[in-house]
Amino acid sequence: MRSVAQLKPGEKGIVNNFTNEYISLKLLEMGVLPGTEVEMKFAAPLGDPICIRVSGYDLSLRLEEAATITLS
Secondary structure (H helix, E strand, O other): OEEHHHOOOOOEEEEEEEOOHHHHHHHHHOOOOOOOEEEEEEEOOOOOOEEEEEOOEEEEEOHHHHOOEEEO
């Protein structure tokens, strides 16, 4: 399965599930819900963190966190 961390700038995906229960609670509170579309906006110059657009706003995530979001 593909994760948000594997997206390139401009690519989109639909959130399917999470691989880490602890981080998933934090992401759910921030609006990263299963069935929601996410778009990779850009990455910091060294590649971490990244910025995604979800639920109409931009959200910065560490690659470690983004890797726990699987896409369908």
